[in-house]
Structure formats: C-alpha cells, structure tokens
Amino acid sequence: MSTAFGKSLERIETPIPGLVVFELPVHGDSRGWFKENWQREKMTALGLEDFGPVQNNISFNDAIGTTRGIHAEPWDKWVSVATGRIFGAWVDLREGPSFGTVFTTELDPSRAIFVPRGVGNSYQTLETDTAYTYLVNDHWSPDASYSFLNLADETAAIDWPIPLAEVEISAKDKAHPRLAEVTPIPPKRILVLGASGQLGLALRARFGDAAHIEYATREDIDVTAADLADARRWRDYGLIVNAAAYTAVDQAETPEGREQAWAANATAVAALARVATENGITLVHVSSDYVFDGTLEGAYTEDAPLRPLGVYGQTKAAGDLAASTAARHYILRTSWVIGEGGNFVRTMHSLAERGIDPRVVGDQVGRLTFTSDIADAIAHLVETGAPFGVYNVTGSGDASSWAEIAREVFRLSGHDPERVTPVSTDEYFATAAGPVAPRPRNSVLDLTKIVSAGFSPADAEESLRAYVAGLKG
Template structure:
C-alpha cells in the first residue's frame, strides 16, 4: 500500500553511496501524484546527488508476481523508483574495497526510491502483478563498458527472497552468474594523468603507481588540442583527470611562437578538458602558478586574491584557472618554484657548486621551493579526502626566502661554501639579455592555511636536504 503524505527524506545504508529516499506522494479518489526526481528539493533536503546528471530514463514492466531479475552491477549510477505495484530489492556491493559483498534489502513502492551507485549490484523481485519501475541512469549502455554480476542464490550474500527462487521466473543467464568468491570486482573509475612525462607527471606516477585504473598519457599518447579529443576515450569510465601538461617556459612565452604555444597548451587544451569533465561528471585537477599574481602584495597570497599576471605565461595560467573554475568538480592547485626530477634550479646550483663556478643569483624575488612529490601527494589527498572544489595553494612550508638564499642553502648542503653565491637584482641579472624576458612576480609567497586543513604541508628546508642527500 502506497504511503501518502510522507516528508522527503533520505536513509543511508551499510553500502556506501546507496541511499533510500522517502518521496511525498499526494493522493485522493482520482489517484496520486509525486515528484519522482526533483534535484533542487532533494539537494535542499541534504540528499547529496546534485551532480547525478542522468542521460537516460528506462521503464521495466513485469506482469507476474515473483518475476526476479539478476544481481547486475553496471558502470554508472542508477536512480530507481516504482511507478505502480511493489518490489523487493536486493543490493550487493561488488566494487573493489572493504565493503565488497555487503548486502542491503528493502521493499519499494511508489513512495520510496533508491539511488544505486556505480558498481553496486541490484536485483528486484515483483510482489504485486502489473508492477512497473523506472530508472534514471547517467550513462548510455555500451558493449565496451565493464559489467559485473552475482548469482541470485549466492550463499555468502544469502539474500532472503520473499518468494523462493525455485518458484519464480528467472532468466537462464541470471541462473548461471558466478558466486561471490568468483566475482571480478568492479574497478574504480579511471584516473587519467596528462603530461605524464614531465616533472610533475613523473611524481604523480610515483605517487599512484601502476594500478590498472591509472592511465598515464604523454604528449605522444594524447593530443589535448586535437579536435577529436572528446571521442578519444570512453570518458564516462573516468572519475578524475589530473592535468600535469603545461607550457612552462616563461621567457619563451614572450616570443611570437611561444605565445601561440603557451595559449594552446595552457588555455585551449585546458578548455577542452574542462568541457569533457563537465559533460561526463569528471573531477578535473588543474595545476596553477604564482605567476597569476604581479607580486606586489605585502604578505602571502590567498586563494581568493584577484589575479593580476604580468607576462604571457601568467596570463595563460590565469585564463586556464578561470576556465577550470566553472567545472562542477574541480581542484585548482596553485604552486610556485617547482623542483622535481630533471633539470631545475636546485640541480643547477648543485652542479655549479661542484664545478667551482660562483653564481650570481637574484635576491629580490621571495617565495618557497616546492617539490613535485609533495604536489602529487597533496593532489591525491585532496581527491581522496573529498575536499570541496576550489583553489588550493600547495607549496613548501616554512620561512620564505629569495632565490639567492635558496642557492646558498644548496651550496651548504652539498658541502660547499655558501659565500661563493652572491646576490643581484632581477633587473641587473637580465640586463644583458638579448632574448625576450618574462616579468617575474617579486612576491611568490602563497598562504597555506586552507590547504593545511586537508593535507600536511612539507617544510622546505627538510625537503631540500632530502632531495640533495636522498640516501641520508
């Protein structure tokens, strides 16, 4: 019997993400009416499904009591409700993880609905004749998608079917599905790392490892500016894109050729990824830069400070930030003075020290060194921790310093006299340059208060010592 007059509410279950909704149904002698799916009201009621994004609505009709449909797990989310009649439903978590095999059962009538997350097996048994239920799904069926099944009679799940399975209508295919011990779990959605061969890309590879659900793509594997990027992958299989690809040659960006390349990599490609992420419910991680600021602020830059880039590189990074900010699920990771695996400032200073060269290093730019391993770890913690979308400053921690002071520290840590390093102004350093030079922000210090709530920050001095003496 359908219950009338209930308040819209949600009930959680032992299966993460599987929630039961009580729906208000208004009835009289003529019949009844309900709002089956009303995103605004459901969000206001605390039902966390605003990004469900259904693309298809299906209806299943069953004329006989006891019609039973098998335990199928699909690579999309599903919102199920009864239009007429009544069903007994059983759900089994078939995703990789600690809750694999967890079971939940309940009855559904027109006043109850259930949201079934990707990878949770669902099955139904009709309890009244002429039962029809509808389900919204947020992807289209594909023969290339991954599906997982469980036998209805599995002894481990031990579903207490109201009508014994030997007395009901079941398809032959459903009868032959595997027991739980033989089920291949539904893998998590894929993570795509672009720019995988760069300094940050290599750090992300070290952070995530070679899991089957992690995909690493260099420029030769995936052209982010290609017109067919939208069909280059089955994007609905991806949960996260970490874009570590970028044009970072700040001085070259001031040349005609470099300007074109910088806008292509830092804006056009990012816009293409943003569109893909928005259309497919993907979390987009975008790496930003201190160069979006002019460096004139007295004090550290916060995430909400207005951008004011000085050069072409900074302009393209600021434009990319603006594009990513409209993606429903996004992280803009703003960093500075990046040091990783490959040619960089620290390795250059160490090499000069070893070769007996006494460098002049600018002393009027202030910031913090940031190591790519720490950026990669912070990105993973933001994603895994479910941090709210937005901008996060990720740099080394501790007392800010100039490039000059950082160079002296490199000399000291490598056993050389730091007094061999002398300071100079930015203007004097570039005074003899014959090629275009990008303006640098004098203050690159980023405020870390927001980020500290989600991930520990790394002391720059400690990280620098470990970088230069990895065996210590």
C-alpha cells in the first residue's frame, strides 16, 4: 500500500486560489488503517472554508488509467481517496486573472484536496480497485452553470502519467472544448436589496454593474413571500446585502405603519436569514442606533443591551436578532445616515439658501454617517473575510448634536450659523400634528471593533465639508 503513515494534519497551498491540499494523519497496524477523512473543527481551524457539504459521492474504478474530466461545477468539493491512488489535475475555469492556471498532484488515502467552485477537476487512476470519495455542498441541477475542458488541451498541457491514448476515457470527455473555447464559471451572484434607496445607490456605486450583481427593489423580489425559497437558484448566490428597511420612524407608531415596519424590518430579515443559512450565503444586514434607548453615558459597543424605545427601534432590534441566526452574517449598526436624495444636510442647506432660520434639536448627539462609508465598510468586511458578527459603522471624530451640524452646514454654505436655533426634542415636537416616535438622545456608536477589522471610517466633519461643497457646486 502506498499510503504514508505518521503524517500530521497540514494545509498546503497551490497556485490556484482556494484550491488547497491537505495531508491527512493515517493510523495503521496489522489490521489495516484508520483516518479522519473530514473533520470540520480541525480543518476549519487550519483555514478551510466551512463549506457545508450536503452530499457524499463515491467513484470506484477497476482498472489503472481510468481517466475522468475535466469538469468545473458550481459547487465546492472535498476529494479524498478511500483505497488506491490517483493522479489529479485541476485547471481554474473561473472568470478572473487565474483563469487557466494548472495544478497537478497525486492523491492517496493520506492526502486530500479541497476544490472550490469553478475549478475544473480530473482524475486518472494509478492502481487497480481505486475508490475516491467527494463531499459536495450542492445537488446537481440542470439549471446550474457548468464548464468543461478537454483533457488533451494544449494550453493546459497536463503531463498525464499514462498517455491519454492508452487509457479509458468517455466519448463525452473526449469532446470537451479547448481552453480558448471554454465558458468561464462566473463568480457567485450578489443580491443587493433596497437598490433604489440611499444606501442602495451607494452600493451600486461601490460594487458596479457586473453581470453577477443583482440590484433589486421591493417590486423585484418580495422577501416576505411564502415561495421565497424558490424565488432564485440560491446556491448560485454568495452574498445578500439587505439595504432595504422601513424607515418612517414616526409613521411606524400608527397601526398601519407598525404592521409595515414589522414586515420589512423583522419578518423579511428572518426569511433572508433562513435562505442564507440553507444555501451557505453570507447575509449583510444594516441596522440602526435606534435599537438602543440613548441613555448610556459614552459610546455604545456592539454588545450593549438592546433597549429600543419605539416601534421602529423594536423592529430593527428584532431584525438584528433574526439576522444573527444566519450562519454567515454581518450586522452593521449605523446612525444619522446621509446619502443621495432627501436628507438632513440637504434640507439645512436648502433652508440656508432660501433665507429660512430653522429650529433644530440640540439634545440628541451622534455622528453623521455617509452612505459611501457604509458601502465601503460592507465591501471591506466581505472582501477581507472578517469574523462574522455585529459591527458599528458611523463617521469618526467628535460627536455633535443635530443643531451643531445644522450650524456647520450654514457656515459651510456661507451663511450665519447663528440663524439656527437649538431646541429640545420635546420643544421641537410639541406642536406635531401626528404621532411622534421616541428618539435616543445618545446615538454615539463605538468604532473600536470595525477599526480593529482594518477599516477606518472617514471623519464625519471632513465628509460633511466635502458633501456641502458638492451641494454648493
């Protein structure tokens, strides 16, 4: 037997991104041998993706030289040998700079390989009665995207141990195209919900309009529908960014608004979390400072107790809890969001230009957060593979009241900031005609965790200056 005994579990990188060889400890004696063929805890500790296999397949081959491939499927697979020995060849058939990269090695019971989605794989048996097994994290579907490469492709130039002319190959495998004619496997799809909102527009500007990115509004997809699980081939998606929300804070205090807020901010998030968990998708959910009551002295950390005051805050807190049930999730809590369209800064700038002197709340403090910063933070967490969990994301720098921000907008617009009169929250809403939701007085969020993850939020005052300069232009 060719199996090597006494190895330690070891991860070995290859030239193909994500294609990883593992040396497996095999323990043997006169009775035979034993190995842990797939051990989630140990292997993920070495950096292997927790890829969530759903099916185990076995390929048995009678003769030496049996050759299969080159097939690229839209799922990940863990390939290992039960008995015998194989020569494996892998060719990256994914869109991107590594397309066409080749790696070859031999596998026996003491060596396995993780093959990421879109990497073409092929195997040639080197011993009789060879059996290899592979775990996969999706079921075969006629609707999925597959790619194939000819075993004899001159560009890949695989050095087969046994010449292809001398081995058993299926007619179908012989007919696969050359590399120049291969249809690359596209990246996993990204779904951005709330695409027409302020954050949705910023996400479009950040992520672009590549074919694998889908921007959807409520009219495009109803995430509360009973058939959500069948609304897409979800296994083709790697990321859902939920930028959709019911944000009419005061209207949420009405019977109709309460129903709509709970549907959009909680029920929909729970549905997305189920889809994400069942299909190995990363869920990004955008939350709010309104999950807190604003009575804390100092900045709120991510693990501060939830104490929402009104219906909107209650639904956002419920959404946070729902999103956290997804196996892969990022929850971004933010505050005082400014983006394209109507917002506080635009309103203050307009009032200044029109000669109107506003009364503005002066007893609520926080930091402005520009949507471009939120979009950049989302991209950073996803692209760097930061630990899943909750992250606060706002502008950085000193906290200010709404009145102080309004005065700064007036000043930056070339107007007298003293035209802004600070008032208390109670005074401001004293004559309101409709329902008024309670607001947190302290909306300052601690940024230590997001900074530790390698992201530096822009200074809120600097962002405000740039934004107002754009309005003036």
